[in-house]
Amino acid sequence: MKILKQLALITLLAIGASAQPRNVDALIDSNLHSLLATYKQLHAAPELSHYEEKTAAFLAGQLRLLGFTVTERVGKYENPEWTSYGVVAIMKNGAGPTVLIRTELDALPVEENTGLPYASKVRTKNEAGQEVGVMHACGHDIHVTSMIGTARVLTELKDQWQGTLMIIGQPAEEVIHGARSMLRDGLYEKFPRPDFAIALHDNAEIEAGKVGLTPGYALASSTSVDVQIRGLGGHGARPETTKDPIVIAAQVVLALQTLVSRENSPLDPAVITVGSIHGGSKHNIIPDEVNMQLTVRAYKEEVRKRIRASIERIAKGTAAAAGVPENLAPVVKISDSQVTAATYNSPELVERLAGVFAKTLGADNVLQVPPAMVSEDFGYFSLEQKIPSAMFWLGAVDPAKMKTGERLPSLHSPLFAPAPEPTIRTGIRAMTAAVLDLMKK
């Protein structure tokens, strides 16, 4: 906490000492030194989802220094034991649209292995009580830093935009329920409802200096499903006296793969992965149950609903075919919290942003990127596409590494190491340009 206070002081000095440069690039240049220090501090002090207390307080403090009206601890989780560290910062600047821009705050239970001088050495206990390393392996520290930079530049350029700027520091993105917690707490009742919502996410395959855009469905919905196959256990040498849940589970795993290949249109992407399967304790015992954990990814809501129903049908049908009595039919549970909707980028907004980014970064630095089956909870801020929203990719790979063709560590990897300077610079340039266009005078 002491380090964060010192950083706040350095920031104040940096703001006070600046010679009031007026264009975006000069403003970024004059802030970059302190922003890189901020990035390294945040990187070295990551906090897990639900525990983003210091990161949130730091962001809130930085935005308050700039004159934003900041509210902390916005959000309500279903689990009352968790505190939601959501930050809402509002700057009203005359009549005009309300634009929401979001950064996430949380890090991952990953032990960092980059060897960087500012690598995280943080270890903590996760919610299951196991000791884990903690790392900003998804680059949310890049996002927080870029957001602070964007806020500083936009504060300096207040005469070039009008309306209400709404900065969101969102907790618990990695467990995909932070956005919902903020909406559940009345985000759009207590604060203005935005006319546009924008976010950026760093990308481990795109060169720093470039951005990527995906019109329409960009990221998939994610649904976590638990399937319990129940049987009648017994001696491994006496299968005729049992209903073997392991054999039934094996059939279910394979039959589930036909849901995508045989029941789904090839034009509607979907994935069913059985990520965990556990049953039994010993070679010669047929167990009573097998437990499986599945993730389902899709874009369209109707596809997701149909697959969910089909998983239950396949599990129950397979068990019935094996002669399992009805009172021991499989139990299929959809998680309430580990689900998220698809991220849909408003095509009109994407087109507008593509034009703005091409002007700011050069047309060669704006890529159209295909959709991906990974998931995010940013889509919730759009209220089921009622509010035009878009998330764009921010290239984070050192251009020199890109040229050597070496395999790049992905997001969530213990080796993920974005190139901070060009990534943060481009993040601020792109986000500032987007806001200045949507809120121009």
Ligand SMILES: [Zn+2]
């Ligand atoms: Zn992320």
Ligand SMILES: [Zn+2]
């Ligand atoms: Zn992530």
